[in-house]
Amino acid sequence: MVVLGAGPGGSTFGKKAAAAGMKVLVLDKKKEIGTPVRCGEGIAEHSEAELGIKVLPNAIASTIDGARVFAPNGKTIRLKTPSTRGYVLERKLFDKHLAMDAVRAGAHVLPHTLAASLIKKDGKPAGVKAVHMGEEIEFRAPLVVSAEGMEAKIAREAGFDAKATLYDVDTCFEYEMAGVPCEPYIDLYFSTRIANRGYVWIFPKGKDVANVGIGIGGNVNQNPKVQLDLFISEHPELFKRAQPVEYKGGIISVGAPINEFVKDNFMVIGTAAHQVDPIHGGGIGLAIEAGNLAAESAVEAFKKGDYSKKNLLPYEEKWRKQTGPKLAKRLMLRKVLEKLSDDDWNHIVGSINEADLDKVLSGDYKPVVAKVLITRPTLLKVLGVLTGI
């Protein structure tokens, strides 16, 4: 089969499918897998056990103890629990390592290869036409797997509704900066004035190096780069000596997953299927999870010699059962948070504590909403939906 995209999802799928004896080719349009980075590069430590991966030491830029949320007025809540431990990765190495693992399992990998269009036979997907080193090549395969990321071009050509609307994306811009004093926390700065419908993040990659980024609602009339530069100019205590060493950016889904992940002879996994956390826009772990689940179903289909939808469907059913509800709750939270004013943020951050923030992040909204409403009952109309009132 042919897998489109050697990101975390595509390589995970390739590894697992090849290990089961399937003939797998993973294409990537980039000449260098893992570039350009379009991401904050954070991943939770507990993901390793959950996903059955081991991040190699040289792909870990720094280890993280927890997170800090900053209100517009500077008030902070710090959250440090075993489950907030994590890594800031070197994605360039992390993605390459996963592709190397796929090769070790027997997969073929071909970078610098742009999938141009879908090949159909009897109306069903039967491979892709691609361009590699000036040559047009037809890769015929009974199963095409889109791990294309946000662009999802071949998936969309195959009829999947993977188009991203401005309402359901954040547009992001990020500098990797040296000369930033760092502590082992992921810092999130909320402010509608700076980042309407999003936030500014500082993810340390070392003692004095950090990813400093901003995500803003795609339908909001603020330019991410302009707003990030404004934030930096307002925080000389952090950025007086800081200089960028890399520019990064991108658009990420913060909406719902697409409405179907499989059709006959075709599967969509990871960010291409909008399997992304709507609160923080993270998708590395979700892509690996989907790569594993999809490969399990593909291997079963391979054994039956039949890649029709009904044989691929267990991946989608399992995903929607084990991960769908969690992300749906996060989406509900995102839609509430984006209605808050800076004054609301100041009030909320000032009235909840670390344990409350932990509850919110684990999906237990009710007691925290109740606490906030005691001192600001007018927030009921915004927060009420989180409690089912």
Add this chain to the structure above:
Amino acid sequence: MVQKFSLDSSKCIYCAGCVSVCPVLALTLNETKILCDEGKCIACGTCEKGCPVAAIKITKP
């Protein structure tokens, strides 16, 4: 004929954000270059609004 899609490549960080929000699959990222199929482009301006570095200008025909 007026070109609908124009890109300032000195601003572009080739993130392909524009490709993902294009409703008609008119855009392609090939390594560091964004290519527009002018025949498909409907000049809706979604890519211009979504570009994180304001590198795109859409001209209505």
